Each structure stands twice: as C-alpha cells, then as structure tokens.
Amino acid sequence: xxxxxxxxxxxxxxxxxxxxxxxxxxxxxxxxxxxxxxxxxxxxxxxxxxxxxxxxxxxxxxxxxxxxxxxxxxxxxxxxxxxxxxxxxxxxxxxxxxxxxxxxxxxxxxxxxxxxxxxxxxxxxxxxxxxxxxxxxxxxxxxxxxxxxxxxxxxxxxxxxxxxxxxxxxxxxxxxxxxxxxxxxxxxxxxxxxxxxxxxxxxxxxxxxxxxxxxxxxxxxxxxxxxxxxxxxxxxxxxxxxxxxxxxxxxxxxxxxxxxxxxxxxxxxxxxxxxxxxxxxxxxxxxxxxxxxxxxxxxxxxxxxxxxxxxxxxxxxxxxxxxxxxxxxxxxxxxxxxxxxxxxxxxxxxxxxxxxxxxxxxxxxxxxxxxxxxxxxxxxxxxxxxxxxxxxxxxxxxxxxxxxxxxxxxxxxxxxxxxxxxxxxxxxxxxxxxxxxxxxxxxx
Amino acid sequence: xxxxxxxxxxxxxxxxxxxxxxxxxxxxxxxxxxxxxxxxxxxxxxxxxxxxxxxxxxxxxxxxxxxxxxxxxxxxxxxxxxxxxxxxxxxxxxxxxxxxxxxxxxxxxxxxxxxxxxxxxxxxxxxxxxxxxxxxxxxxxxxxxxxxxxxxxxxxxxxxxxxxxxxxxxxxxxxxxxxxxxxxxxxxxxxx
Numbered sequence: 112x113x114x115x116x117x118x119x120x121x122x123x124x125x126x127x128x129x130x131x132x133x134x135x136x137x138x139x140x141x142x143x144x145x146x147x148x149x150x151x152x153x154x155x156x157x158x159x160x161x162x163x164x165x166x167x168x169x170x171x172x173x174x175x176x177x178x179x180x181x182x183x184x185x186x187x188x189x190x191x192x193x194x195x196x197x198x199x200x201x202x203x204x205x206x207x208x209x210x211x212x213x214x215x216x217x218x219x220x221x222x223x224x225x226x227x228x229x230x231x232x233x234x235x236x237x238x239x240x241x242x243x244x245x246x247x248x249x250x251x252x253x254x255x256x257x258x259x260x261x262x263x264x265x266x267x268x269x270x271x272x273x274x275x276x277x278x279x280x281x282x283x284x285x286x287x288x289x290x291x292x293x294x295x296x297x298x299x300x301x302x303x304x305x306x307x308x309x310x311x312x313x314x315x316x317x318x319x320x321x322x323x324x325x326x327x328x329x330x331x332x333x334x335x336x337x338x339x340x341x342x343x344x345x346x347x348x349x350x351x352x353x354x355x356x357x358x359x360x361x362x363x364x365x366x367x368x369x370x371x372x373x374x375x376x377x378x379x380x381x382x383x384x385x386x387x388x389x390x391x392x393x394x395x396x397x398x399x400x401x402x403x404x405x406x407x408x409x410x411x412x413x414x415x416x417x418x419x420x421x422x423x424x425x426x427x428x429x430x431x432x433x434x435x436x437x438x439x440x441x442x443x444x445x446x447x448x449x450x451x452x453x454x455x456x457x458x459x460x461x462x463x464x465x466x467x468x469x470x471x472x473x474x475x476x477x478x479x480x481x482x483x484x485x486x487x488x489x490x491x492x493x494x495x496x497x498x499x500x501x502x503x504x505x506x507x508x509x510x511x512x513x514x515x516x517x518x519x520x521x522x523x524x525x526x527x528x529x530x531x532x533x534x535x536x537x538x539x540x541x542x543x544x545x546x547x548x549x550x551x552x553x554x555x
Numbered sequence: 556x557x558x559x560x561x562x563x564x565x566x567x568x569x570x571x572x573x574x575x576x577x578x579x580x581x582x583x584x585x586x587x588x589x590x591x592x593x594x595x596x597x598x599x600x601x602x603x604x605x606x607x608x609x610x611x612x613x614x615x616x617x618x619x620x621x622x623x624x625x626x627x628x629x630x631x632x633x634x635x636x637x638x639x640x641x642x643x644x645x646x647x648x649x650x651x652x653x654x655x656x657x658x659x660x661x662x663x664x665x666x667x668x669x670x671x672x673x674x675x676x677x678x679x680x681x682x683x684x685x686x687x688x689x690x691x692x693x694x695x696x697x698x699x700x701x702x703x704x705x706x707x708x709x710x711x712x713x714x715x716x717x718x719x720x721x722x723x724x725x726x727x728x729x730x731x732x733x734x735x736x737x738x739x740x741x742x743x744x745x746x747x
Contacts, residue, residue, distance in 0.1 A: 174648055178664075182582045184671035187689040192660035217689060 128197070128214075128235030131221060136161050136176055139230065148199040148212075161233075168196055179218050180228050188216040190242050197235065213242035278484065278505070289377040289486075296374050304367040311360045318353060376499045388539055391429040393464055393531070394418055394457055400436040407444045408453070417456040422464055426534045431507045435515075438500040439468045439527050445491070446472025446525060463513070463533045469526035475519040483517065512542070559735060560709070564742050565598055568711070572596035575676025576713045582672050583715070587646040594714035601710050603703040609634070609727070610695045616725075618693040619666035623674055625684035626737055629708075629730040631674055632693065633666035639722030646717075663690045665724065669715060673726050677711075681741050709735045 122129055123143045131140035137160050141153045151164075161176075162169040171193070175186045188196065190213040199212045215236040222229040328340055344350070401414065408414065443453050451471040458465045475483060482488045484505040489498035508515040511531050519525040560568070573596055580591045609632070610618065616634040623629060640661065644653055649661050667690045678685040709730040716723045730738060 170648075178586055178668065181586050182668055182672060184582075184668060184675060185687065185689075186664070187667060189660070189663070189689075192656050215689075 126237065128233070128237075130161070130233040130235075132161055132176065132231045132233065134180065134229060134231075136173075136231075138164075144235070145197075149197065165197065171196070175216075175218050176231060179220055179231055183220050183223060183226065183228050185217060185219040187218065188214075190215055190238050194242065210239060210243070212237055213239045281485070293374045293377040296370065300367055300370050300374065304364070304371070307360060307364050307367060311357075311364065314356050314360055318356070321349075321353075373499070376503060387430075388426060388428055388536070390424040390426050391432075392422060392424055393427070393429075393432060393466065394422055396429050396433045397436050397455065397457065397466075400433045400440060404437055404440045404444065407441060411450050412444055412447055413452045415452060415454045417454065417458075419457060419459045422457060422459060423533060425464060425511075425531055426536060426539060427511055427531065428507070432511070432531075435504040435507050435529065436466075436468070438504045442500065443468060443470035443472060443525070446470055446474070448473065451524075460530060463531045466529040466531065467526055469524060471524040474521040474523055474525055475517070476521060477519075480517065480519060484515075510542075512538075560598075560600070560739065564739060567742055567746065568738075569596050569598055571680045572598070572677060572711055572713065575680050576673060578676045579669065579672030580715060583668055586668065587643075587717075589646055589720075590718040592716045592718060597712040599710050599712070600707050602707055603705065606703070606708065606710075606729075607695075613695075617662045618695070619663055619670075619690045620693040621667070621670050621687050621690040623685040623687045625678070625686050626734075627678060627681075627683050627685040627730065628734045629728065631670040631687065632727040632729060633670050633690070634725040634727070635662050635665055636721065636723045639717070639720040642720035643717065643722050646720075659692055663692065666690045669724055669726050673713065674728060677728065681738070681745070683737070683741055705731060708732070709738070 125142070125144070127142075128144040128148075129140070129142040130138060130145055133139055137158055138156050139158075141151075141156050143153075145151070146153050146156075156164060162173055165172065171188075175188065178184070179186050193216075194213045195211045196214055196216055197212075215238050217234045217236075219232050219234065220228040220230075221232040325340070329337060401408075440453065447453075447470055453471075454467075454469040456465075456467045456469075458467075479488075479490065483501050485498075486502040487498035488502075505515055508529055508531070512534060513529060513531040515530075516528045517525065518528075576593055576596060580593045584591045612634070615637055617637060619633045619635070621631045621633075623631065640653065640658065641651060643665060644651055644657075644661055647661060647664065649657055653661065667687075670690065671687055674685055674687055711728040711730075712725055714723065714725045
C-alpha cells in the first residue's frame with residue numbers, strides 16, 4: 112500500500128487540476144496544478160467555499176456540483192461549451208502568446224456513504240493544444256469551403272466565357288473565310304456586272320439595228336425576199352428572242368446586284384468595311400432605321416416606343432448599329448403574319464444603354480434558338496434571307512463590346528436585348544489595335 | 556446468441572431494469588423538479604443492421620454515446636428528442652434562447668444524467684462495477700455502410716418522458732458479447 116505522502120506527491124505531479132470539496136462545497140484539497148496556476152496557495156484556499164472564491168462562475172459550478180450531489184453521478188464540462196472556467200495565468204510569460212487555457216472538467220462523487228455523496232472531486236484537464244488544433248482545423252475547413260465556393264463561381268464564369276469565346280471564334284473564322292470569299296467574288300462580279308451593263312446597251316442597239324434592217328428590207332425588196340426573211344426569223348425564233356433577251360439581261364443584272372449585296376454583307380461582317388466611330392445618340396439611329404423599314408411595317412405593325420430621357424451619347428459606329436436595328440426590326444416584321452406590335456425600349460443601364468426589341472410574332476422554335484446567330488443559318492425561304500443578318504448583328508454588338516441576347520416563345524413572340532456599354536475612344540482604339548495584331552490580313 | 560439469455564433470465568433482467576430505471580427517473584425528477592414517466596424496459600438482442608436503423612431517426616433525435624468499463628463493458632446510447640429542448644433548458648437553468656453550443660451542452664448533460672442514473676442503478680442491482688465515461692455527441696455517418704466488429708449485442712431500452720413538455724428520451728444500454736456472459740453468470744448467481 113502506498114502511504115499518503117507518496118499519494119499526495121503523486122497527485123501533485125499529475126498534469127491535472129484536482130480539487131476536493133465537501134458537501135457544502137468547501138475546499139478540502141487543492142493540488143499544486145491549481146495553486147500554481149491560480150497563484151493561490153493551498154493554505155489560503157483550504158476551507159473556503161469554491162462558489163465564493165469564483166463568483167463569476169458560481170451559478171454554473173453550483174448547478175454542476177448540485178447535480179453530482181443529488182444524482183450521485185459524475186458531471187462534466189467540455190471546452191467546446193465552456194472553454195475557460197478557471198481563469199489561469201498564462202503559462203508562457205516569456206514567449207508571450209497570451210492564450211487562456213482551454214479546459215475539460217469532470218466532477219465526480221468521491222466518497223459515498225449510504226448512497227449519499229460526502230465529498231466531490233473536481234478534475235481539470237488542460238486541452239489547450241487539442242483545442243488550438245481543433246480550432247485551426249475548423250478555420251481551415253471554413254477557409255477551404257470559401258475557396259471552394261470561389262472556385263465554383265470561377266468555373267461557372269469560365270464556362271460562360273468559354274461559350275462566348277466559342278461563338279466569337281466561330282465568328283472570327285467565318286469572318287476570315289468571308290473576307291477571302293468576298294474579295295474573290297468581288298472582282299469577277301465587278302466585271303460581270305459592267306459587262307452585263309454594256310451587253311444591255313449593246314442588246315438595245317442590236318435590236319434597233321435589226322428593227323431598222325427589217326423595215327428597210329420590207330420597203331426596198333421584192334415580196335419573195337419578205338417571205339424568205341419571215342421564214343428565217345421564224346426559224347431563228349426572232350420574236351421570242353427579241354422579247355426575252357432584254358429580260359434575260361435585266362435578270363442577270365439583278366442577280367449580280369444580289370451577289371454584290373451579299374458580298375457587301377460579308378465584308379461588313381468580316382469588319383473589312385469599317386464605318387466610322389463617333390459619339391451618337393442611339394435613339395436617332397433607331398428612328399432613322401424605323402423610317403427606312405417603314406414600308407415593311409406600316410400596314411401590319413404598331414410600333415410602341417419606350418425611351419429613357421435623356422440617353423447618354425455612346426461612342427459607337429452608328430451606321431453599324433443601325434444595321435443591327437434594321438435586321439432585328441425586319442425580322443420582327445417578318446415574324447408577324449397579319450397584325451401585331453413591336454415594342455422598342457431604350458433604357459439607361461448601369462454602364463451604358465440597353466435596347467430591347469420585342470415583337471408579337473410567331474416566335475423562334477426552341478431548337479433553333481442556339482443557332483440563330485450562326486452565319487448562314489436561316490429559316491426563311493431560299494432567296495429571301497442570306498442567314499447573315501443576325502450573325503452580322505452579333506458581330507457588330509461584339510465589336511461594341513456589348514451583348515445580344517434573345518428570349519422567345521412559340522406563338523407569343525420574340526425579344527432581342529442588346530446591352531451596349533459606354534466605351535471611351537481609347538478603349539476602342541486599343542481593341543482595334545489588338546484585332547489588327549491578332550489578324551493582320553483582315554485589316555488589309 | 557439469440558437465445559443466450561432465455562425467457563426466465565430476460566424476465567429477471569427486465570425486473571431489475573425496471574427498478575433501476577425507476578430510481579433514475581426519481582433522481583432526475585428531483586433535480587429538475589418535474590414529474591417524469593418511463594416505459595417498461597425493453598430487452599432485445601440485435602444485429603448490426605437493426606442497430607444502424609436506430610440512427611435513421613436523426614431528424615427527430617440527438618444522439619450521444621458514453622462507454623463504460625468494469626465488469627460490464629459496453630456503451631450507453633441516449634436518444635434525446637429535438638422537440639421540447641427549450642422547456643428542458645429552462646428546467647435545467649440554461650439561458651434561453653439556446654445557441655448550437657449550449658444546445659449540445661444541454662443535450663450532453665441530460666444524456667449524462669439519464670445514462671449515469673440508468674447504468675448506476677443497473678450495476679448496483681447486479682452488484683457489478685461499471686464506470687461511465689464522459690458523453691460525446693454521436694453523429695453516425697448517414698449514407699456510409701456502417702462497419703461494426705460485432706455480430707449481435709444485447710440492447711436494453713427504456714423511454715423517459717418529461718411531463719408537461721414535448722421532451723422525451725430513450726436510453727439504450729448496449730452490452731458486448733463477453734459482458735452478456737458475465738451478466739448471465741451474475742443473474743444465475745443471484746437467482747440461486
């Protein structure tokens with residue numbers, strides 16, 4: 112059996128705070144863990160009431176101690192809930208880091224006589240290191256979570272940017288192709304057109320010559336020759352040729368002018384045809400465009416305007432934007448079969464202007480929605496649409512560093528929204544320079 | 556082990572449980588000065604699957620666990636209802652409203668009182684030793700396939716209800732296989 116001196120020494124060496132209380136919560140034992148850290152020697156506290164000594168924590172301690180007395184059952188307290196029951200002095204007076212000790216406490220019934228608790232032992236454990244580690248982990252987890260959320264947002268943004276980039280890249284490659292094709296087509300179409308013009312004149316002249324000769328023959332020659340001439344004309348289908356030839360040439364000319372129009376579109380699409388940047392009010396542009404397309408609108412469409420007053424002047428290519436408005440307005444008009452409305456709104460937006468054009472037409476089929484900005488995509492009958500209008504609009508808006516979006520419902524109508532930012536001359540110049548650097552052959 | 560216990564011993568055990576749980580309820584009632592009712596103890600041998608099912612009620616209960624060592628070894632699992640905690644908090648002199656930390660503190664304290672009382676009474680009746688450790692909150696992984704190192708365990712369940720509140724609690728004393736043997740030996744000795 113170990114004698115009580117050894118026992119006392121042992122308890123003093125334990126890295127635990129140990130305090131024994133009687134039924135009235137008076138201190139009957141107080142080991143050096145407590146004595147040293149509280150700066151309260153054992154002989155000072157012995158016999159004193161623990162609740163009076165630690166009045167700040169009295170109600171909490173009383174509750175715990177009472178439950179041990181009544182229930183004859185250990186009680187406890189964790190650092191997570193009550194980190195610092197006893198305000199110990201810092202154990203690191205030299206190296207600093209004034210951290211309060213994190214404590215786990217256990218209160219156990221010590222002596223029980225006839226089922227009644229006679230004394231209570233309070234055991235205090237220093238869990239500062241554990242708590243520090245745990246808290247650091249928790250902080251780390253929070254940090255990780257925040258980073259994770261940030262990453263997720265970034266990924267979303269990236270995905271969106273990638274989508275836009277993909278569309279822009281498609282545009283750029285189509286643009287390069289178009290520029291080449293336009294250039295190649297432009298020359299032959301040019302001489303075909305001018306030759307056809309000459310041919311038209313020649314044909315007119317030739318026809319006059321033939322008519323004149325015919326009259327001369329009719330007047331000057333014997334009847335036998337008349338018959339011969341008539342037979343020959345008949346065989347060579349002169350009457351028909353005479354009637355058809357002018358038509359043919361006119362049709363050819365119309366054809367070339369259509370080709371020329373397509374080439375012009377292609378050129379502006381590929382930015383070869385740069386129109387001037389200047390400050391302009393987009394409302395004026397819209398009004399001018401409305402006048403131009405009035406013919407297609409006036410019999411079936413009511414136009415409703417909702418413009419903010421005043422709208423900021425935008426640094427833009429007004430003619431190009433007019434082109435966009437025209438494309439959208441014509442499309443809107445074409446989507447309306449009999450009677451309908453077009454709602455045009457121009458509103459100030461955080462950093463620019465938002466233009467929305469909404470029609471009450473037939474709407475766009477959902478499966479077409481992600482293709483409408485693709486070059487050469489059209490649902491119009493062959494010959495009436497080039498499939499370039501919207502892709503051209505898209506690239507113009509892009510060039511203005513804006514965005515164009517569409518929402519549509521089958522049978523209800525379609526709304527195009529264009530967001531145009533406020534640009535400065537410098538921004539535009541930089542952008543142009545970048546574009547030239549990236550694709551030098553386009554600027555030729 | 557299904558029939559290890561046998562009908563007769565089960566009845567004895569149930570009677571013992573009944574007495575000790577009654578004491579537990581009385582002591583708790585003394586502390587919170589409120590009347591407490593309790594169910595008839597339910598004693599059953601369970602498989603790990605059945606044990607895992609207990610924790611499907613996580614939406615209604617908080618769980619705590621405490622291990623005990625001595626001649627009886629095992630764990631006490633306490634299920635404490637999420638309803639009525641505010642009433643319990645005011646009975647136990649906790650400041651309202653409860654935040655997450657004080658809620659856990661309250662839950663653990665209640666679990667400790669109930670489990671301690673149950674186990675103490677039970678061990679005393681049997682004249683066996685069982686030292687209960689401090690409780691910790693138990694949050695079993697929900698979807699994970701739970702792996703237990705045992706095939707069957709003895710589960711003694713009793714349900715407490717605090718009158719005039721929605722609060723209820725179930726205390727499960729779970730004994731591992733070896734302890735069931737010492738329990739049976741002990742019961743047989745007592746019966747002789």
